[in-house]
Amino acid sequence: MLEVGQEKMLDWEQQNKGKTCLRCGKSGLTWDKEFHTKTGKWKLENHKRDDGKWCNKPPEIMMVRTIDECQLCPLCVGSFGLIKSKNPKDLELHMANIHPNGEIKTDLDFRMEMGMHPLFLKYWSNDIHFFKYSHMIE
Numbered sequence: 190m191l192e193v194g195q196e197k198m199l200d201w202e203q204q205n206k207g208k209t210c211l212r213c214g215k216s217g218l219t220w221d222k223e224f225h226t227k228t229g230k231w232k233l234e235n236h237k238r239d240d241g242k243w244c245n246k247p248p249e250i251m252m253v254r255t256i257d258e259c260q261l262c263p264l265c266v267g268s269f270g271l272i273k274s275k276n277p278k279d280l281e282l283h284m285a286n287i288h289p290n291g292e293i294k295t296d297l298d299f300r301m302e303m304g305m306h307p308l309f310l311k312y313w314s315n316d317i318h319f320f321k322y323s324h325m326i327e
């Protein structure tokens with residue numbers, strides 16, 4: 190029987206073993222933990238494919254951008270509300286496109302709009318908008 194603390198530790202080790210790139214299949218890659226904490230998204234280390242070309246080297250503009258150069262949408266709950274500029278016009282545009290009626294959107298809303306299969310809904314039961322879709326799995 191593992192104690193809770195140990196379990197957590199194993200989890201952590203598992204997560205840190207290295208990631209596999211879905212694009213070229215290279216495994217054992219490290220990832221940017223700070224980026225993940227800030228944005229909730231994964232960013233793998235830059236790596237080269239077998240043919241010597243960069244697989245995922247981000248364009249310069251991505252590399253210099255920090256969280257201080259972004260703004261967060263007040264109506265998005267989760268990781269989709271990050272607007273990658275400080276320009277108020279970009280936020281306005283986002284508001285008009287995504288929240289025309291001032292509605293709050295969560296990650297689940299975005300995923301359902303992208304066509305997530307209802308089967309995956311059960312993993313989203315802690316999303317605040319779960320109730321909107323829960324009838325699909327009942």
Ligand SMILES: [Zn+2]
Nearest residue numbers: 210212213244
């Ligand atoms: Zn790759």
Ligand SMILES: [Zn+2]
Nearest residue numbers: 262264265270
């Ligand atoms: Zn938004």
